[in-house]
Amino acid sequence: QSALTQPASVSGSPGQSLTISCTGTSSDVGGYNYVSWYQQHPDKAPKLMIYDVSNRPSGVSNRFSGSKSGNTASLTISGLQAEDEADYYCSSYTSSGTLEFGGGTKLTVL
Amino acid sequence: QLQLQESGPGLVKPSETLSLTCTVSGDSISSSSYYWGWIRQPPGKGLEWIGSIYYTGSTHYNPSLKSRATISVDTSKNHFSLKMSSVTAADTAVYYCARVLEAARLGPDFDYWGQGTLVTVSS
Numbered sequence: 521q522s523a524l525t526q527p528a529s530v531s532g533s534p535g536q537s538l539t540i541s542c543t544g545t546s547s548d549v550g551g552y553n554y555v556s557w558y559q560q561h562p563d564k565a566p567k568l569m570i571y572d573v574s575n576r577p578s579g580v581s582n583r584f585s586g587s588k589s590g591n592t593a594s595l596t597i598s599g600l601q602a603e604d605e606a607d608y609y610c611s612s613y614t615s616s617g618t619l620e621f622g623g624g625t626k627l628t629v630l
Numbered sequence: 631q632l633q634l635q636e637s638g639p640g641l642v643k644p645s646e647t648l649s650l651t652c653t654v655s656g657d658s659i660s661s662s663s664y665y666w667g668w669i670r671q672p673p674g675k676g677l678e679w680i681g682s683i684y685y686t687g688s689t690h691y692n693p694s695l696k697s698r699a700t701i702s703v704d705t706s707k708n709h710f711s712l713k714m715s716s717v718t719a720a721d722t723a724v725y726y727c728a729r730v731l732e733a734a735r736l737g738p739d740f741d742y743w744g745q746g747t748l749v750t751v752s753s
Binding site: 558560566568571577612615617618619621622624 | 691744
């Protein structure tokens with residue numbers, strides 16, 4: 521069982537917005553602004569989409585945004601596109617000086 | 631352009647030691663102050679952080695794997711390595727090496743990844 525909890529699946533229609541949550545504790549997500557989000561297409565390496573809760577690396581579409589409230593971080597994808605269909609993982613730094621991942625969320629574009 | 635490439639045996643016998651190397655090209659491990667990490671993904675499952683190493687050799691490990699995992703860096707060869715002892719079928723996974731985005735910080739933000747290598751534990 522993963523330390524960070526994500527919904528197993530979410531779905532949306534093209535053009536819609538949707539949000540994926542990532543719930544931890546005050547020892548990880550809630551305690552630090554070191555939360556990242558990854559997108560992973562089948563048989564591909566993960567791609568960093570968001571870091572430090574809400575920052576986008578160069579080249580990542582501004583349709584992707586991140587936020588945090590308490591012990592829960594969120595990834596919002598606006599203007600959903602077919603190419604967004606993938607698995608999404610959150611990750612956080614912890615008070616033990618370690619890193620952890622969420623269990624992953626499968627996004628389906630209807 | 632920074633590139634990472636994992637290499638090592640694709641098949642390891644149970645109870646033996648898994649050994650992988652991540653060769654870095656396009657940058658020097660010794661001259662850039664970054665953390666480098668190993669992450670794995672069992673078939674059909676999620677990502678698991680194994681551990682990270684600073685260019686100085688300082689390491690951090692997933693507590694659930696710490697007793698079996700050892701990460702080291704060889705700056706002369708510009709690569710870092712993973713050894714995992716006493717493997718079982720549960721260690722079958724795609725193993726990725728990666729670099730953290732922000733220099734001098736152990737963060738969960740890996741921006742450069744290798745393509746991954748499948749390691750199967752089976753007799």
